[in-house]
Amino acid sequence: QKEVEQDPGPLSVPEGAIVSLNCTYSNSAFQYFMWYRQYSRKGPELLMYTYSSGNKEDGRFTAQVDKSSKYISLFIRDSQPSDSATYLCAMGYGGSQGNLIFGKGTKLSVKP
């Protein structure tokens, strides 16, 4: 079993839809959870960062972490064509190394 599992999609939704992106993980030692957005041929851009169970909201984005179920989600409200990108979840153990384990990424397409 891989440490981080993420459905690669692709996921296609109409403009204005609510998007739900998910990752599951197997190692309960993960302490930090992040979502990155990566446009084609660009480096990933940090969207959300959280380290506790529950919800964290930032504009149209909500990150949700359920440590008991080892499950994290990213919700995008009122999706826009500019949200079309690949979304990567990432998890870290903390400590001095700071290595992150990435999911494979979900490719999202928002149609106008």
Added chain:
Amino acid sequence: GAVVSQHPSWVICKSGTSVKIECRSLDFQATTMFWYRQFPKQSLMLMATSNEGSKATYEQGVEKDKFLINHASLTLSTLTVTSAHPEDSSFYICSARDIGLSLRETQYFGPGTRLLVL
């Protein structure tokens, strides 16, 4: 803030030549930088962790003599692909951790360097 640059953004080279890629943190100091490789439709694969002033730590399966990493300052790390071959063609991305931030686990990524070896 937290901007990371990479140079060059793309490079085409002949098989057998060496290519150097620079990664710079522009507005913060980074004791740790990471080098990733990403093949088409694949996720990021960590190649090595670069610590300022010490030897890099390579992931299993990554040849340290082929991928030379130097982290000479708190704002610059370089990756040199020595004797590049077509199978080394990929998208190379660096990231950096901002030592001044409380969210130290956060990594900020550069825009990537696309390498094509002919």
